[in-house]
Structures are given as C-alpha cells and as structure tokens.
Amino acid sequence: MPNLNDILILLPEAFLVAWACVLLLLDAFMEPKLRWTLHWFSIVGLLMTIYLVVAGQPDQAVTAFNGMFVRDGVAEILKVFALLSTALVFVYAKPYLIDRKLFIGEFYTLTIFAVIGIMLLVSAGNLITVYLGLELLTLSSYALVALNRDSQMSSEAAIKYFVLGALASGMLLYGMSMVYGATGTLDLAHLHTAAAATTMPHLLVFGLIFMIVGIGFKLGAAPFHMWIPDVYQGSPTAVTIFIGSAPKLAAFGMAYRLLATGMGDLSQHWQLMLACLAVLSLAIGNLVAIVQSNLKRLLAYSTISHMGYLLLGLVNAGPEGYAAALFYAISYALMGTAAFGIILALARVGFECEDIDDLKGLNQRSPWAAFLMMLVMFSLAGVPPLFGFFAKLLVLQAAIHAGFMWLAIVGAVFAIIGLYYYLRVVKVMYFDKPVDGAEIRLQGDVSVRLVLSLNVLALLVLGFSWGPLFGWCQRVFVG
Amino acid sequence: MFNHLLSLLIWLPIVGAVPVLLAGSGRPNVARWLALLVAVITFVVSLYLLPQYNAADGAKQLVESHLWIASLGVHYSLAVDGISVALILLTSFVGILVIVGAWEVIQVNPHQYMAAMLVLEGLMIGVFCATDALLFYVFFEAMLIPMFILIGVWGGPRRVYATLKFFIYTFFGSIFMLVGLIYLYLKAGTFDLQTLATLPLTMKEQTWLFFAFLIAFAVKVPMVPVHTWLPDAHVEAPTGGSVVLAAVMLKIGGYGFLRFSLPITPDAADAYAWVVIGLSLIAVVYIGYIALVQEDMKKLVAYSSVAHMGFVTLGIFIAFMLVRHADNLDAAKLGMQGAMVQMISHGFVSGAMFSCIGVLYDRLHTRQIKDYGGVINVMPWFGFFYVLFAMANSGLPGTSGFVGEFQVILASFQANPWIALFAAFTLIIGAAYTLYMVKRVLWGDITNPHVAEMKDINGREWLVLGAFAAAVLVLGIWPQPLIHLMDASVSQLVTQLGNHKI
Numbered sequence: 001m002p003n004l005n006d007i008l009i010l011l012p013e014a015f016l017v018a019w020a021c022v023l024l025l026l027d028a029f030m031e032p033k034l035r036w037t038l039h040w041f042s043i044v045g046l047l048m049t050i051y052l053v054v055a056g057q058p059d060q061a062v063t064a065f066n067g068m069f070v071r072d073g074v075a076e077i078l079k080v081f082a083l084l085s086t087a088l089v090f091v092y093a094k095p096y097l098i099d100r101k102l103f104i105g106e107f108y109t110l111t112i113f114a115v116i117g118i119m120l121l122v123s124a125g126n127l128i129t130v131y132l133g134l135e136l137l138t139l140s141s142y143a144l145v146a147l148n149r150d151s152q153m154s155s156e157a158a159i160k161y162f163v164l165g166a167l168a169s170g171m172l173l174y175g176m177s178m179v180y181g182a183t184g185t186l187d188l189a190h191l192h193t194a195a196a197a198t199t200m201p202h203l204l205v206f207g208l209i210f211m212i213v214g215i216g217f218k219l220g221a222a223p224f225h226m227w228i229p230d231v232y233q234g235s236p237t238a239v240t241i242f243i244g245s246a247p248k249l250a251a252f253g254m255a256y257r258l259l260a261t262g263m264g265d266l267s268q269h270w271q272l273m274l275a276c277l278a279v280l281s282l283a284i285g286n287l288v289a290i291v292q293s294n295l296k297r298l299l300a301y302s303t304i305s306h307m308g309y310l311l312l313g314l315v316n317a318g319p320e321g322y323a324a325a326l327f328y329a330i331s332y333a334l335m336g337t338a339a340f341g342i343i344l345a346l347a348r349v350g351f352e353c354e355d356i357d358d359l360k361g362l363n364q365r366s367p368w369a370a371f372l373m374m375l376v377m378f379s380l381a382g383v384p385p386l387f388g389f390f391a392k393l394l395v396l397q398a399a400i401h402a403g404f405m406w407l408a409i410v411g412a413v414f415a416i417i418g419l420y421y422y423l424r425v426v427k428v429m430y431f432d433k434p435v436d437g438a439e440i441r442l443q444g445d446v447s448v449r450l451v452l453s454l455n456v457l458a459l460l461v462l463g464f465s466w467g468p469l470f471g472w473c474q475r476v477f478v479g
Numbered sequence: 480m481f482n483h484l485l486s487l488l489i490w491l492p493i494v495g496a497v498p499v500l501l502a503g504s505g506r507p508n509v510a511r512w513l514a515l516l517v518a519v520i521t522f523v524v525s526l527y528l529l530p531q532y533n534a535a536d537g538a539k540q541l542v543e544s545h546l547w548i549a550s551l552g553v554h555y556s557l558a559v560d561g562i563s564v565a566l567i568l569l570t571s572f573v574g575i576l577v578i579v580g581a582w583e584v585i586q587v588n589p590h591q592y593m594a595a596m597l598v599l600e601g602l603m604i605g606v607f608c609a610t611d612a613l614l615f616y617v618f619f620e621a622m623l624i625p626m627f628i629l630i631g632v633w634g635g636p637r638r639v640y641a642t643l644k645f646f647i648y649t650f651f652g653s654i655f656m657l658v659g660l661i662y663l664y665l666k667a668g669t670f671d672l673q674t675l676a677t678l679p680l681t682m683k684e685q686t687w688l689f690f691a692f693l694i695a696f697a698v699k700v701p702m703v704p705v706h707t708w709l710p711d712a713h714v715e716a717p718t719g720g721s722v723v724l725a726a727v728m729l730k731i732g733g734y735g736f737l738r739f740s741l742p743i744t745p746d747a748a749d750a751y752a753w754v755v756i757g758l759s760l761i762a763v764v765y766i767g768y769i770a771l772v773q774e775d776m777k778k779l780v781a782y783s784s785v786a787h788m789g790f791v792t793l794g795i796f797i798a799f800m801l802v803r804h805a806d807n808l809d810a811a812k813l814g815m816q817g818a819m820v821q822m823i824s825h826g827f828v829s830g831a832m833f834s835c836i837g838v839l840y841d842r843l844h845t846r847q848i849k850d851y852g853g854v855i856n857v858m859p860w861f862g863f864f865y866v867l868f869a870m871a872n873s874g875l876p877g878t879s880g881f882v883g884e885f886q887v888i889l890a891s892f893q894a895n896p897w898i899a900l901f902a903a904f905t906l907i908i909g910a911a912y913t914l915y916m917v918k919r920v921l922w923g924d925i926t927n928p929h930v931a932e933m934k935d936i937n938g939r940e941w942l943v944l945g946a947f948a949a950a951v952l953v954l955g956i957w958p959q960p961l962i963h964l965m966d967a968s969v970s971q972l973v974t975q976l977g978n979h980k981i
Contacts (some may be wrong), residue, residue, distance in 0.1 A: 396661055413654075423646060426627070430628060467550060471549065
C-alpha cells in the first residue's frame, strides 16, 4: 500500500500537478484583462518546483510505490534543468504569443503537463513508469504543436509528429513486452539481474532493439529523425523552443534508465547500435543542414547532429560517459533555448524571422542581438572558449576512453562540416548588407531581454567555469 | 612579488576591448583613442617582462598556475621562456601598429574593428603563455573568432569566401590535434605540457600524434600543400588583418611545433623530419617561383610569407638530423636559433610589407601591380621605406631578414649540403620576386594618371612604417639581444631533442 512517505518522495511532482490544476481553473474563470498574471503564475510554479526538488533531495537514492518511482541524483539534476529551461521558454515565448494572439492558458498548462511527464520519465524505476511519463510528455507536445490551429503548417506538423510518435511508442511497448517475456519483470532494477539469468537471450536482444528505436525517436537520432525538421519548422516558434530544450534532457534520462539501469549487462550489444545511430545522426544532421535556408529547419538538423554527439557519450557505457552525455544534454538545452530565444525576440507581428536571410545585416540593425546570436552559433559549433566546446570535448573523451577512437574521429570530422553552416549564420549577420536598414528592437520588455542576455552570456561564463557543473554531473553517477 | 604578469598581459587587451566596444559607432574617436591606450599599456606591460625574465636560465619562468577544472585536473597555467617572451613582445608591438594603421582607414564600425583587434591580441599572447595543452587549445581556437570577423566584415570583395576558407581550414587542422590531446590526457591523466613531454609513448602512438599535430600546425604556418588559404585570406583581409596574420598568427604554427611536436613526439618527429624538411624546401623554392608571377601585391607578399616560413620549419626540423644523426649540437642550436630569429624578423618584415601595400591601397584602391609604376616620383618617403622593407624581405645583410636565413642555411649545410643548396635558392628567388615588384611599382615613368595625384605618406603612416623600419634595422645590425634572450631556451630545446621516448 502506498503510504504518506511515498507521496512525500513525489512531492515536487504532486505540487506541480496541483499547480497546473489551479492554473487550469484560473484560466477558465479569470477576467481576460488579468490573464497576464498566468504567465508569472506559471513561472513561479516552476521555480518553486525547482526548490522542492533540490530542498527535498535525499542523500541516498530512494524509491516510492514499490520501485515504480526513483528519486536519485540523476533525476534531480535532470529535473532542475528541465524546469529551468522551461521557465526560460515561458519568459521568451510571451511576446511572441501575444503578437500572434496565442497568449492562452492552454500553452502554459500543456507545457507544464509535458514537464510533469519529463519528471516522471527521468525518475522512472519501472518500464510502465517510463511509458507513462513518455506518453504524458508526447501527448502534451502533440497538442502544443497544433496550438495555432488555423495554421496549415502547424496542423501538418502535429499530424506527422503524432503518427510517427505513435509508431515509435508502439515499437517501444513492443520491445518492453519482449523484455518482459524474456525476464519476467518490469522493474528496471530487477531487470538488470534478471537479464543476466534469462534463458531467452535472443528475445531479450530483440526487445532491446525495439526499445532503442523508441529512444532514438525521442532523441531524434537518425534514422528516426524524420519528424524533427517538420515539427521544428511547422510549430509556432514558442513551441519549437520547448520541444528543442527540455525534452532532450528527458530523452537522455529515458536512455539512461532503460539502457544503463535496465540493460547495463547488455552494453556490448547496445554500444554498437548507439555508435551506428551516432554516426548516422552526425552525418545526416550536419550534411543536410548545409543546404537549409530556413533557420528553424537548420536548427532542427543541428539538433540531430547534436544528439549524435550526445550518443558518443552514451556509447562509453560507464559513469564517465553518462556524465559527459548528461553534460552535453544540459549544454544543448541551454544553447537551444538561447538560439530559439533570439529568434523569438527578433520575430515581430507579420515577421517570423524564420529564414536565414531574415538575419541579413543584423549587426548593423541590432548589434547586441547579432553578438548574442554569434556566441550561440560558435557555441553550437564547438569553438572554444564557449560552453559547447567543452561539452564536445567531454563526449569525445568518453568515446576515446571506451575504445571508440574511430567514432571520435568521425565526430571530429563532422564538427568541421557542421562548422560551415553555423558560420554561414554569422556571415549573414555580420558580412551581408541589411535588406532594409531600419533598426530592430528586440521584442518584449526588459525582463525578456535581460534573461536572454544572461542565458547567452552564461554560455561564455560556463566556458570559463564549467568545472562545478561537470562535477555535479559526475557525482550523480558515482556510487 | 607581483606574479600575475602574464595573466595581466592576456586579459588587459581582452577586458580593454569591452569599453572600446561600448564606445559605440557614434563615437569613433573615443573608440580609437581607447583602443590605442589599451594597446600601449599592454606593450608597456610586456616590456616589463624583460627585467622580470632571467634570460640566463632557459627554463619556464613567471609561472602561474591555478586549478581550473578540478574533476579533470586541468590547470590554468601560464609560464614563459625566452622564445615566448620574444613572441609576446612582437605581438604587443604589432598590436599598437595595427591600431594606428587602421586609424582613419576603417570607417565602418571602427569600435568593433578595434575591439576585435584587442581581443585577438590578448588571445595570441595567451597562446604564447599557456603551458597546459587544453588552455593552449582554447586560446589557439578562440583566436579564429575575431580574425573571422575582421576579414569578413572589413575585407575585400571576396572576403566571405576567404574568411570561411580560413576558418574551416584552421579548424580542420586543429580538431585532429584535439583528438590527439584527449588521447594523451587519457594516458597521462593531465594536460600539463611538461608532464606530457616526459610521457613514454610507443613509436606507433608517436607517429599518429605527430601527424595530428603536424596537420594542425602545418595549416597554421602554413606549409605546402595546405597553404592555399593564406593567399586568399591575405588578399581579402583589411591591412591590419593581414599584418596580424602574417606577423603573429603564422608564428603560432612554428611555436606549436616547438611546444608539441618536438617534446611530445621526438622519435616520430625524427623519423618523419624528412617530410617536413622536404615540404619546407618545396615552400622555399616552388612557392618562391609562384610569388614571382603574381599580379597582386598582397598575393605576392603572401606567397613570400609561405616561402619564408619554410625557413622556420626547416630550421626546426634540421635540428633533428644534426642532433640525432650527426651529433652536432652546436649546428642544431644554430638552426633552431635561426628559425626563431626568422620568426621574429618575418613578423616585422611581413607586417611592414603589408602596411606598405595598405598605404598604396588606401590611395588607389587597387592592389594590382600593373596599376602602379613610378610611385617614387610622387611618394619619395614611401619609396624609401618600401625599398628598405623589400631589401629585408629578400634577405639583405644588415636587415633582419638576413640573420635568420643565414643561420638556417649554415646549419643545414652541416646536415646536408644539398638541403643548404636548395634553401639558399631563396636568396636568388626572394630577391627576384621582391625586387621585380619594387621595379614595377616604384620605378619607371608614371603611366597611370591617378598615380600622379597620390600624396606622400602622412605623419601617422610615417609612424607605423618608421617603427617597423627601426625594428628591421636594429634586428639586422644588432641581433645579439634577441639571440641572447632566446639562447638558453633554445639550448634546452635542442638537448631535449636527443631524448628518446621509446
């Protein structure tokens, strides 16, 4: 029987669910002119949840509901950064939503429910919890993508996302059922020992393959990346920024729970599978990005390549590799929110700032925005001293340490190829003449501009002092 | 004692760039004077290195070390030896001249130009100070960002092509070095260069690492056949960009060989020294011939840079043959010293040549040799400097260009007279392409009516060219202080070459 203790372990999640329900009620009954308070209400909810996550963190990993739910260091760090990046998303999204008459409570409630899904997913101790968290996250995301329901592009993106996502969920479930058949348990901790003793190793490996399909889809790793470009481009940018940030942390958490906690003994099987996914993602992401003219699509392909680098860390299949991959996921979440945040801040009524050419001559029209975007681009490209470089350094190191020298060299080569399209964005902003010379103001009030600047400058500051953050990432995987 | 001198030298220009940038496009003169102030202070502080640094002891000095990333054991550690000190002085000296040189020339966003120059200067000094491989790599790569902007924003018509080529080429080179460094880190547990220098490595490991380093630094030097980015970058870069590129950035390639290839992979470097020597000779002879047929002045000087840098790599790697196969330490030292002097000298000479071309370009907006002719008739002062630098470029005794080349040729003669013979070709080819250019630009009758309207150099330009001329002459007539500064460090490097790691 669940007791009070179990609930206390789940306190941050329970709190956020309650907060989301209040939000729903407020949204339904509030006077329209007070609507703007919902925005702050949501952000405060997220920040309070961060506090609950950190303050209530037990010294040792604890489980609730008979092992269904795990609260450990990995879950803590993932939750903190997922909540933080979602709070950033809310800040950046507001002016954009108001301009497009999308400033409605659904955006906030759906996003918060998606975050609750992420929190469940990264704390999963059981295959069922993994599935529950994943579905909560993805179902909310489908609806978010279709938020602008009059837009054909958005609807198309949502349908594509839904169909492919349902397929991937089916694959994942199918894989889970095979694993269950081979081991007789759904509990991830037991799975680890049961997998070693199974009498049906082939069935187990088949189950593993299907689970990796599910993980690959969630990460957006090639060849399961088809949905990414369309969804990124089709969604309202305020939703793209969410899909491009916190769910990446969730995907890492899911991969860690399923592969490391559950199937750690089969690492010699999944290491090579992940290596293949990594190479494909690096190749497809970086090569196809070169020919993109739409900025959101370009960033979508860049995400695919970044997930390739993240997989480089996972391939290591040891604490060091998980720490590197986690660090990478966090760095990507920060860079992704920053990149889309700038796009959101540049978009105005009737102007989406979606094409790379829209940035032409940005340096002359808004030097600060151009400077911020340049930092983000160099960080994404992995040029020191920016944060992105150190994330790449660590995953390359993890891959080399695990004996995957060839994989690290492939990663290095594609970093060079990837450099080209990031430089192209900088080139457009700095070297090209503006189409019209009027000055652009970043949208939103002071808070938006301030947070955005801090977000980007964090990439520079963390480039100098990434030690503590990486130390945290390392600690959660030890012992 | 104040022991943050090196940090101060690195961060002063970088932090100083912030107020320059904040001055904004509305107050260009504030930005210019501020930038000049920062550059001058940096130079003065760098002069302070001379009394602080004990040249008799060739070891690393003024050590600064702080734990940077505890979990990886990465240190923020800086130190200099004689070679670094000389290069830092060169950097801060050139740093002032490019800012003065750009004074009225850069009209679009001068504050951004000046800030980029200052950041670049700080990062280059950082490269010469870093004794931690990761820190070195961070400075080495970060340098690309301001240079990319400098060429791309203020460059010529094909600037975008040139700057992308520059960035991607250099990045291509260095990323393999990064993989090599990670491998070394995993083996040694540290990025400290001193420790890596004593790490035993098998021949196979050394060979891989040697080539990883070779790609990185060969692109930077640049050596044949990866030199093709240089003419493009030089031609399209603004004058100041070209000056910094030629005067300092190329030296970082040569410096990298000293800090990485030689100490970490000595046996592989010995085994493959013939590759580098061969490529250096090709650079000296073949690239010299290519320079001869150039129509564009900047391209000509760019190719001559490749040829001159060939002497640097030749001098460094000929030392291996001498130490290990001829057991001739004195000659090896001579070669190495020649390479170092050549680096410094080429810094002045190429910087001066590009400044001269900049002066011409500001007046006529063309770099084609055929558009000039008879310039001496209207610009006598300019002609004086131009001929002086041309003489230095072709290695005339009494100028700095002579000293290093002569030392390298002497050393290579003791290794193999044939190598010396090919290296000595430069005396003919170098004189040929440089003087041929002088003939077509300066002498003869004025054929282009626009040339007749050109004004002689103004005070600001006089200052820049005069400073370069003084450096070229002092170094040429009295190189002893420079040689003394680097002597002990070079000796130490040469003895290190003999250490086997397997």
